[in-house]
Amino acid sequence: MTARQHKLINQPAAIVDEMLAGFCAAYSDIVRLDGRLVQRAQPKAAGKVGLVIGNGSGHEPAMLGWVGEGLFDVNIAGEIFTAPGPDSIVEGIRAADRGAGVLLCVSHHAGDRLNAEIALELCAAEGINNVDMVLLYDDISSAPPGREAERRGTAGLFFVWKMLGAYCEGQVSLSQAKALAEKARDNTRSLAMSLSSCASPVTGEVMFEIAADEMEIGMGLHGEVGMGRQKSLPADATIDLMLPPILQDLPFTAGDEVLVLLNNSGSLTLMELYILYRRVAQKLAAADIRVYKAWVGAYATTQEMAGFALSLCRVDAQLKALWDAPANGAAMKQL
Amino acid sequence: MNSIGAEELRGMLMALAARVAEERAALNRLDAALGDGDHGSSISAAFALAAADCAALGEASLQSLWLRTAKMLLNGMGGASGALFGSFFLSGARQLQGVERLEKCQMAALLRAGLEGVMARGKAKVGDKTMVDALAPAVAAFAAADDYSQAWRQAALAARAGAASTRSLVPRQGRAKYLGERAIGIQDPGATTIALLFEAADTWWRNLTDEKT
Numbered sequence: 001m002t003a004r005q006h007k008l009i010n011q012p013a014a015i016v017d018e019m020l021a022g023f024c025a026a027y028s029d030i031v032r033l034d035g036r037l038v039q040r041a042q043p044k045a046a047g048k049v050g051l052v053i054g055n056g057s058g059h060e061p062a063m064l065g066w067v068g069e070g071l072f073d074v075n076i077a078g079e080i081f082t083a084p085g086p087d088s089i090v091e092g093i094r095a096a097d098r099g100a101g102v103l104l105c106v107s108h109h110a111g112d113r114l115n116a117e118i119a120l121e122l123c124a125a126e127g128i129n130n131v132d133m134v135l136l137y138d139d140i141s142s143a144p145p146g147r148e149a150e151r152r153g154t155a156g157l158f159f160v161w162k163m164l165g166a167y168c169e170g171q172v173s174l175s176q177a178k179a180l181a182e183k184a185r186d187n188t189r190s191l192a193m194s195l196s197s198c199a200s201p202v203t204g205e206v207m208f209e210i211a212a213d214e215m216e217i218g219m220g221l222h223g224e225v226g227m228g229r230q231k232s233l234p235a236d237a238t239i240d241l242m243l244p245p246i247l248q249d250l251p252f253t254a255g256d257e258v259l260v261l262l263n264n265s266g267s268l269t270l271m272e273l274y275i276l277y278r279r280v281a282q283k284l285a286a287a288d289i290r291v292y293k294a295w296v297g298a299y300a301t302t303q304e305m306a307g308f309a310l311s312l313c314r315v316d317a318q319l320k321a322l323w324d325a326p327a328n329g330a331a332m333k334q335l
Numbered sequence: 336m337n338s339i340g341a342e343e344l345r346g347m348l349m350a351l352a353a354r355v356a357e358e359r360a361a362l363n364r365l366d367a368a369l370g371d372g373d374h375g376s377s378i379s380a381a382f383a384l385a386a387a388d389c390a391a392l393g394e395a396s397l398q399s400l401w402l403r404t405a406k407m408l409l410n411g412m413g414g415a416s417g418a419l420f421g422s423f424f425l426s427g428a429r430q431l432q433g434v435e436r437l438e439k440c441q442m443a444a445l446l447r448a449g450l451e452g453v454m455a456r457g458k459a460k461v462g463d464k465t466m467v468d469a470l471a472p473a474v475a476a477f478a479a480a481d482d483y484s485q486a487w488r489q490a491a492l493a494a495r496a497g498a499a500s501t502r503s504l505v506p507r508q509g510r511a512k513y514l515g516e517r518a519i520g521i522q523d524p525g526a527t528t529i530a531l532l533f534e535a536a537d538t539w540w541r542n543l544t545d546e547k548t
Contacts, residue, residue, distance in 0.1 A: 056414070078413045081371045085410035085417050110509045114418035114456060118409065142513050152513070202373045203363050218513075 012202050016057045020077055023064055027330040030068045036084065037092055038067050038075040049168045049177045050074070050096030053105040053161075054089050054112065056081040058201060062300045063161070065331020071165035072105075072329075073098070080202050083111035089119035093131055101130035101174030105164070105181065107153030108137040132174055134181045136160055138190040138311065140249045141218025148186075155263035155300045156190035156311030159323075162332060166325035180322075187314040189246050192219040194265060194307030195232060201303065217242065219265070219307055235272065239279040242310055247287065250314060254288035258312045259323060264298035265307040273297075273308060280310065292320060299331060336544050337483060338436040341397050345389050347539050348404055352386035354535035355379045355528060362531075365524040369511040374416060374524040381412035381420070398431035401445075415509055416525065419457050419466060426452025439486055443478040446490075450474045457508060464504035464511065464518065466525035469497035473533050483540060491530070491537040498522060498530040 009015055016036070024033035032041050044050070053063050054076035063075045076092040078084035084092075093102045106116045116133050123131045137148065138156035163184045168177050194216050197208045210216060215232045233241065252258060262277050264270075273296045284291055292315055300309075315323065327334040339347075355362070355378050362375025385407035389400050401424055409421030427448035434441065450470050459465040461472075476493035480486035501523035506512045511523070 079377065081373065082377060082412070082414035082417075085413040085421075087406075087410045088413075109415075110457075111414035111416070111418065114415055115409075115413065117456075118418055118422075200367075200372050202376050203367075205363065205367055205372050207367065207372055 007199065007201055007204075009201065012204075015201050016077060016079060019057065019060065020064075023060070023330070030328060030330055031064075034095070035091070036077045036088055037095055038064055038077060039095055040068055040073055042069070044069075044073055044098050044169070046098050047100050047171070048098050049100050049172060049174050050093075050098050050102040051105065051165060051168050051177075052076065052089075052092045052096045052102055053107070054078060054084040054092060054115070055107060056083055056111070058303060059300050061298075061331035065299070066161050066165070066329045068327065068329035068332075070169055070325055070327035070329075070334065071161060071332060080200070083109065083115045086115050086118040086122055089115060090122050090126070090128070093119065093123060093128065097128075101132070101177075103164075103168070103174060103177045103181070104131065104133040105161075106133055106135050107157055108135050108149075109152060112153075130174060132178055134178045134185075136181065136185050138185065138188045139218070140189050140191050140245060145249055154190050154192060154311075155261060155309040156188045156313065157185075158261050158263070158295070158299055158311065158332075159188050159259055159313035160184040162327060162334070163319055163322040165327060166322040169325070184313065184319060187250070187319070188311060189249050189252075190261075190309050190311035191217065191242050191246050192263075192265065192307060192309035193217045193238065193242060194219040194305050196267070196304075196306040198266060198303035198305040215307075219302075219305075219309075235275045236279045239276055239283065239310070243280065243283050246310060246312055247289075250312075252287075252289055252312060252314055255290075256314050257290045257292045257316075257320070258284070258314055260284070260291055260294040261299070261309070261311040261313075262294070262296045263300055263309040263311065264296075265309065266298070266301045266303055266305040268306055268308055270296070276308065276310075293323065338438050339442065339483075340436045341395050341400060343543060344397055344400050344437075345392075345395065346543065347536055348389050348400065349386050350539035350542075351532050351535050352379075352382035354531055354538075355382050358528075358531055362524050362528060365522060365527055368521045369506070369514065369518055369524060371510070374528070377412050377414065378416060378420065378528055381408050381417060384411040396431070397434050397437060398428055401431055402428045415457070419453050419525070420528075422452040422456040423449035423470075426455075439480075439483045442483070443474075443486070446474045446477055459508040462504060463507040464501045464523050464526075465506075465508050466523070466529050468501045468504070468523065469494040469526035469529035469533075472497040473529065484544065487533070487537040487540045491533040494526075494530040494533040498526040501526045 058080040073096040137151035143150035359375035366374035405424035427445040473490040473494035477490040
């Protein structure tokens, strides 16, 4: 399957700034733009832990859509598929500081982690104390069980963002916030697949080659290839292939309650996603795993890639309550 | 010539920026096989920023040029490449405090500090299919040579051989790690950029000293 290489943009060098300008104009009741920082239109009250995340652009809505009440305080936008540099991360940390410490969330990729580490060193050197980072990951295809900390951060972090955001609306400490993020992370597992590649908005080139009758399982958020290629399968057979390794990894077992996300990587249709979700629901019911809530949609994308990620998060009473707490981001609303 | 001052160093940084700009498309193609296909675009844009910044600096010290380059690479590029190429320059900058001209052995120490900074930041060792596979042999060859002329030449050759050696390696760091054995046969783009930079420095030195290449 070929990628759609023609993008409706103005010029590659202006993509990020023009995209941010449009996003913040569209959702001006929720966010405001300050350079490359997307901030809440109404800052969180003083005395609460600030939440920041940086990420490469090109995955919209991704974390842009998760700035707002009950969610992040600040999102630092990087270049396309490129983590922001340390100076802008420090700026984001300053902007999110409400006097009770700032937690820098890192969706685990080498660039995000390295720049976050440098940013924290800069904070220490500049006397900005009470800042910490938490490394978040969920993709089971990127490292085997026992080496979870080497895994990539992908669409399943959706659960962590929401719960952590709700938690930091309360009077909690920085260390409590970090522990909550780790708890949500450690109960989350994801696996992605793709039928097609996508074109880099920067170079216009297709990011990887894949034959028309093949699919890749274990796709990263940047089209990094994962577990391997195989002949494409129908929807049910694809879920039957992907769900068991997710369930075994945690493991999710009979009696567990879970949140489910079926995230569109870009150009699958909702029709296809609903067909896929139907099979997920059947298989989970058969395994006696109860779905507390499910989401089907495009939350973290990789341009026009035709694929999806399946993510599960095991929840207890605390995580369910945090999930159900109010949130108002452009891409995540909870009444 | 047996020492390098701020004006020469500025010229070298310009030459490095020009060289990576020429190879932008080729580096993108290499990166497409292992990463997201934009290494050439991002590194050439960041070096262009660094070169422009150094050009605009007016009267400059060795340290200010090296530090400006570090900051422009860190912040102008972002990503793992920005952090690692930036760390290369940042790590050595302290050694340049008050230094007006760099003898060959001081340059060797500066490059060594850069290598150590990259390795400390990225946790990569020789053989992990990263920029370290070109940088480590280049730094060693530079140190082992008798004078600048030999040092730049030997470092460039060692960097190129090191970059070529990455073809047969399985990646153990960075995004390409997830490809595993599928990455065998492809040369690492970061190592390739290191080779280009040392080759550009060698050519710059030949032009500066009017030596035959």
